[in-house]
Every structure is written in C-alpha cells, then in structure tokens.
Amino acid sequence: xxxxxxxxxxxxxxxxxxxxxxxxxxxxxxxxxxxxxxxxxxxxxxxxxxxxxxxxxxxxxxxxxxxxxxxxxxxxxxxxxxxxxxxxxxxxxxxxxxxxxxxxxxxxxxxxxxxxxxxxxxxxxxxxxxxxxxxxxxxxxxxxxxxxxxxxxxxxxxxxxxxxxxxxxxxxxxxxxxxxxxxxxxxxxxxxxxxxxxxxxxxxxxxxxxxxxxxxxxxxxxxxxxxxxxxxxxxxxxxxxxxxxxxxxxxxxxxxxxxxxxxxxxxxxxxxxxxxxxxxxxxxxxxxxxxxxx
Numbered sequence: 516x517x518x519x520x521x522x523x524x525x526x527x528x529x530x531x532x533x534x535x536x537x538x539x540x541x542x543x544x545x546x547x548x549x550x551x552x553x554x555x556x557x558x559x560x561x562x563x564x565x566x567x568x569x570x571x572x573x574x575x576x577x578x579x580x581x582x583x584x585x586x587x588x589x590x591x592x593x594x595x596x597x598x599x600x601x602x603x604x605x606x607x608x609x610x611x612x613x614x615x616x617x618x619x620x621x622x623x624x625x626x627x628x629x630x631x632x633x634x635x636x637x638x639x640x641x642x643x644x645x646x647x648x649x650x651x652x653x654x655x656x657x658x659x660x661x662x663x664x665x666x667x668x669x670x671x672x673x674x675x676x677x678x679x680x681x682x683x684x685x686x687x688x689x690x691x692x693x694x695x696x697x698x699x700x701x702x703x704x705x706x707x708x709x710x711x712x713x714x715x716x717x718x719x720x721x722x723x724x725x726x727x728x729x730x731x732x733x734x735x736x737x738x739x740x741x742x743x744x745x746x747x748x749x750x751x752x753x754x755x756x757x758x759x760x761x762x763x764x765x766x767x768x769x770x771x772x773x774x775x776x777x778x779x780x781x782x783x784x785x786x787x788x789x790x791x792x793x794x795x796x797x798x799x800x801x802x803x804x805x806x807x808x809x
Contacts, residue, residue, distance in 0.1 A: 516543045518580065519663055519694050520565060525574035526718075527560050534560040536718035538574075542711075544662075547685070547695040549709035551702065553803050557718040558698050559667070565696070566593055566665055578663075589617075592661035594652050596668040602641035606632055606651055609640060610658070617659045630654040630684060646677025653684060664688065666697035670704055682708060702796035712795065716803045726795050733801050734793030739766040739774050745784040753781075 520542040527535040535557045542548045552558045563569045565576055567587055578587055600609055610627070614620045627633055630650045635643065643651065649669060656664055669685065670678040685708055689695055699705050705712050706726045713723040722729060739755075743762050750757060754777060755766040768774030771790055778785060 516545070518542065519544045519578065520696065521575075521577040521580075522561070522565060523575040523577070525561065525564060525576070526572045527557075527564060527569075528572045533718055535564070535571075538715070538718065538720050540713050540720055540723055542694060542696055544694050545689070545692055546710040547689050547697065547708050549705040549712040550696065550698050550715060551700070551705055551712060551799065552715035556715040556803075558715045561715065562665060562667065562696070562698055566591065589659065590661060591663045591665065592656035592659060593665045594649075594656040594667060594669060596671060598652055598655075600640040600651075603639060605637055605639055606643070607636045609651065610654065613655050613658050619660065620658050621660045626654045626657060629657070629687065631680065644677070646673050646680065649673065649677070649681055650684065653681070657688070661693065663694045663696070666695060668698055668700065670699070670701065678704075702794065702799050706795040714799060714802055721802055722798070729798045730793050730795060733798045736767055736769045737771050737774075737793065738791040739768055739771070739778070740764070740789040740791060741766070741778075741783065741785070742787050745787065747783075748781065 518541045522538060522540050525535055525538045526533065538557070538561060550558045550562065560569070564571045567576075567583055576583060578584075604612070610623055610632075614623055627636070630653055632650060632654060635647050635651075638647075640648070640651075653666075653669070656666075666685070670681050673681065682704065685695065685697075695708075697708070709726060711724065712726055712729060713720050714729075715721065722733070724732065741764050743759070743764050746753075746764065750759075750764065753766070755768060755774070757764055757766045759765075766774065766778075771792075775785070775788075
C-alpha cells in the first residue's frame with residue numbers, strides 16, 4: 516500500500532520548550548490514522564506541522580513520496596476543533612460561500628446528504644447545536660474533494676447520539692477511499708474509527724500499531740469484578756491475583772472461561788459479576804501513566 520504521508524525525524528522547538536522530539540510515522544492511503552496522547556504530548560503541534568500551518572525546526576514531511584508543494588493545501592481538508600463562522604449566515608449561505616472558493620468543488624447536494632445537513636439548511640450558524648456545527652465543519656472540510664482529511668478532536672463536547680452520528684459519517688468518508696488523520700482524547704473513538712493509532716508522549720511517538728495489536732502487546736489478560744459480599748471465603752485463599760477497589764474485588768485472569776469455572780467450583784455468587792477486557796484506554800494509561808496532566 517502507498518504511503519500518503521511520511522513524517523521523518525520531526526522536531527519542533529518553541530524557545531526552551533521542545534514540543535516535538537524526533538517523531539517519525541507514516542500513513543497509508545485509505546486508512547483512518549489516529550494520533551493520541553495526553554495534554555502537552557505534542558500531537559496538536561505535530562498535526563499543525565503536517566497540515567503545513569506551521570514549520571518544523573527539523574525533520575521532513577513527504578506527501579505521496581515527495582516534499583509538499585504549493586498545491587498541498589488545496590488537496591487536503593481540515594476540520595479544526597474550533598472554527599469561527601459568520602453568525603448571521605445560514606448553513607446554506609455558508610456552504611455556498613465556501614463552495615465558490617474552489618474551481619472543482621464537491622457537489623453541494625452530495626455534501627448535504629453525506630453530512631445530514633438538510634434539516635438545518637435555513638438555520639443561522641449561531642443557532643446550531645454542537646453536533647450540527649461539527650457536521651457543518653466536516654462538510655466544509657470536504658468541499659474541495661480532498662483525498663486527505665485532517666480531523667482535530669471531531670467529537671469533543673458532543674452528546675452520545677451526536678458523537679455516534681459523526682462517527683458513522685467519518686466511517687462512510689473512509690469507505691469512499693479518502694485518508695483520514697485525526698487527533699482525539701477519546702480512546703473509544705480511536706478504537707472505533709482508526710485502523711492505526713500512534714501514541715505520543717513528551718513530544719515522541721512511544722507506540723504505533725493497529726488498536727488490536729497495541730492491546731495484545733501492552734495489556735495481558737482480563738479482569739473479573741465482583742462485590743466483596745460475593746465471597747464467603749478468605750480472599751487470600753483465592754487462586755487469583757486480586758486487588759480491592761472500594762467494595763469491589765478485581766480478579767486478574769489470563770483466560771476468562773477458566774477463571775469463571777474456578778469461581779463456580781468455589782461456589783462464589785456470580786450474580787453481580789462483570790468482566791473487563793483490555794481496551795485502548797488501558798494501553799494509553801499503561802504507557803503514559805495515570806497522573807493528571809495540566
């Protein structure tokens with residue numbers, strides 16, 4: 516598969532602060548690539564350099580195997596996390612205004628259908644809900660028919676229904692053959708949408724793979740959760756590695772089926788049982804720590 520973006524030994528320094536330090540990764544055409552990391556990890560700076568918004572201190576960015584030319588900005592679409600639109604314009608007027616900026620723009624009817632904008636076309640920009648605004652911004656990012664689309668925290672602040680709706684739109688965009696590079700703080704979002712995920716911390720890429728392989732590599736086994744009242748025996752006699760979390764006992768097991776059989780044989784009450792299998796959030800916390808970042 517061809518690489519649409521290659522980031523090679525990228526660094527960015529702001530005064531005494533090294534925001535990005537020797538970061539390297541590549542993005543294959545046609546996938547959704549996620550860049551995740553805690554606050555201050557350097558992912559937003561990295562994205563802005565790749566988008567050609569700011570320059571790098573050192574390193575190289577290749578687009579389709581070549582240094583980016585003047586046409587690069589015309590061939591990409593960007594949905595910023597925060598974008599100010601003219602409040603007094605309607606959705607229709609906003610789409611029409613952006614549509615006129617390009618020589619070969621996307622069909623507006625297709626964009627309206629794809630981003631589910633038909634019910635709000637007459638509404639002013641300052642009357643849009645969070646989900647409606649994000650759908651409009653996504654349509655604007657697609658209006659020039661880009662093959663590469665950047666999404667910056669696309670579902671921040673959205674309610675569950677709006678978030679799921681936006682995710683489905685993003686999935687359809689990828690199915691059309693477009694490449695998506697996104698940043699997100701939601702590990703659920705990254706696991707659901709992304710074919711590959713790079714985890715960034717302290718300016719460097721510390722892990723990069725598919726979500727499934729990241730989970731297999733960095734998180735072993737599952738956890739069985741039961742209330743402490745379910746146990747009539749001494750907890751130290753349990754044939755598990757365990758820990759207490761509030762009034763819940765968390766049992767570690769490499770095989771959930773075998774663990775459940777063991778508990779059944781011990782006549783443990785499993786009525787309130789819950790099983791936690793490792794996910795991308797577990798990987799993220801394992802690699803970047805659980806401490807609060809400013």
